[in-house]
Amino acid sequence: MINITAELSDQDRQLIHQSKIFKGVNIEDLCHLIAECELFAIASGQTLIYADTHNEYFYVLLTGSMKVYLDAELIEQSIPILPGDCVGEVSLFDGANTSAEVVAASNCRILRINEETLWRLVRASHSFARNLLFILAKRLRNDNVAIINGFRHQQELETIANVDGLTGLFNRRWMNEFFKRQIGRALNDNKPLALILADLDHFKNINDVHGHMVGDEVLFAVASVLTKQIRPTDLLARFGGEEFAMILPDTSPDEAKIIAERVRTAIESTKLEFENDVTQEIRITLSLGVSNLMLGDDINNLLTRADHALYQAKKNGRNRVEVG
Numbered sequence: 001m002i003n004i005t006a007e008l009s010d011q012d013r014q015l016i017h018q019s020k021i022f023k024g025v026n027i028e029d030l031c032h033l034i035a036e037c038e039l040f041a042i043a044s045g046q047t048l049i050y051a052d053t054h055n056e057y058f059y060v061l062l063t064g065s066m067k068v069y070l071d072a073e074l075i076e077q078s079i080p081i082l083p084g085d086c087v088g089e090v091s092l093f094d095g096a097n098t099s100a101e102v103v104a105a106s107n108c109r110i111l112r113i114n115e116e117t118l119w120r121l122v123r124a125s126h127s128f129a130r131n132l133l134f135i136l137a138k139r140l141r142n143d144n145v146a147i148i149n150g151f152r153h154q155q156e157l158e159t160i161a162n163v164d165g166l167t168g169l170f171n172r173r174w175m176n177e178f179f180k181r182q183i184g185r186a187l188n189d190n191k192p193l194a195l196i197l198a199d200l201d202h203f204k205n206i207n208d209v210h211g212h213m214v215g216d217e218v219l220f221a222v223a224s225v226l227t228k229q230i231r232p233t234d235l236l237a238r239f240g241g242e243e244f245a246m247i248l249p250d251t252s253p254d255e256a257k258i259i260a261e262r263v264r265t266a267i268e269s270t271k272l273e274f275e276n277d278v279t280q281e282i283r284i285t286l287s288l289g290v291s292n293l294m295l296g297d298d299i300n301n302l303l304t305r306a307d308h309a310l311y312q313a314k315k316n317g318r319n320r321v322e323v324g
Contacts, residue, residue, distance in 0.1 A: 012039060015062040016111060019084040020135060022060075024127045033121050038112040042104045048087070049102040055091040057112045060084075064108030069101045080105070086135055092118070093136075164238040166216055167223035172245075175237035179247050179299050182235065186249060186293055193249055193293040194256030197306040198226070198263065200242035201285045201318040210282065214274050218284060221272055229263045245303075253292045253323065260288045260321045268319060285319035292323075 016022050016034065027034065039062075042048060048066065049055060066081040081087055081102070091098045092115055113121070122129045162174035170178075179195075186193035200206075200222060207215040219242060230236055230246055239245040246263075248256055264286050272282045289310030291302050309324030316322065 012062070015083070015109075016060070019060050019062070019086070019111075021058075021086055021128065021131050023131055025125050025131070026127075030121060030124060030128070033117055033124060036114075036117045039109065040112060041107065041109050044104050044106045044108075046104050047101060048104060048108075048110070049098050049100070051099065051101040052097045055088050055098050057088055057114055058086065058092055058118050059088045059102075060086050060111040060113070062109045062111060065105045066108060067103050067105045069103065070099070089132070089135060090139060167220055167238050169223050169227075169244070170235075170237040172237060172239055175235075175239065175245055176299065178235060179237075179245075182247055182249055183293065183297065183299055183302065187295070187297070191250050192252050193247065194251045194253065194259075195291050195293075195302045195306045196246040196248065196256065196260050196263070196288055197239065197303070197310045198244045198246070198260075198286045198288045199310055199314070201287055201314075203242040206282065206284075210274070210280065214280075214282070217274060218272060218282065221270065222267060222284065222286075225266050225270055226263060229266050230259070234259075245306075253290075256290050256292060257321060257323060260290050264288055264319065264321055287313035287318045288321045289313055290321060290323045 013027055017025070017027050044064075048059065051069075061081055061083055063083055065083075066087070067078040068081060068087065069078050087102050088098075122132060162170055164171045183193060185191075200218070203215065203218070206218055219238075222244070223236075223238065226236055226244060226246070231248075233249050235247045235249075237245050246259075248259060251259070267284060267286045270284065272284065274280045274282065287310060289306045289308065289312070291305035291309060293302060305324035307324075309322040312324070313320045313322040
């Protein structure tokens, strides 16, 4: 940093008067206080404020431009600071270490106000105090927007992490979390609950004969059919590969078997046509295994019994429902 002068020129006074903190303030009445402030310059690329350090000053940018980096690792993302803007006010008031780094984007001239002088300016001028409140309120509003945007971004990432990109269904990661909640709720409320595992029959043959692109379209079509067959209270997820899982809250064993049979019939009656060199029709079927919640069960017990029932359905000829 390079000190310029202890006395302010007419141009300096004009720039100060044009700044947001001195807007509407009679500079002449505050000359004795402004004279206590330091006017200095920093070159492009120099750092004015380092992150996670103690700050004792309020800075007013008179000329040039600066950038605020909220994250040292995200150097491409910054907030611009333009002539008339201020920095340093939050860390000065709350006493905490700085949360961001401020770097000169071009050669800058800056007015630096220490904490004692800042409070004397507040007491001496209602307009200065009002401007300071506006600046802090805007900073708080911007922080709230950043927090809300952060939450939205987090939700988007969670959606990406929890949804299967091919079928649009929830994936196994989501299933493990939400199925556990449903099981715990059913046990606490002493209500029935059922789990269905469904597996496409001969799916490997579809991939081998028609190709993986067609195989993907088949999985998407099956997911669409399953979505239409379950109730609003049921949960559906892609368990992995060509396997799907459904959890049915407040559902008795008899009702679960009826729903599984309805799903099986709906898939069996679905005709899939794909255009290649010629129109190809593919018939698909599902094998399903059903398990019902028992006292002391957890998701692993339910899955194990449903998986054994699914194995029996495959063993007994496929395109059928078995209960474990």
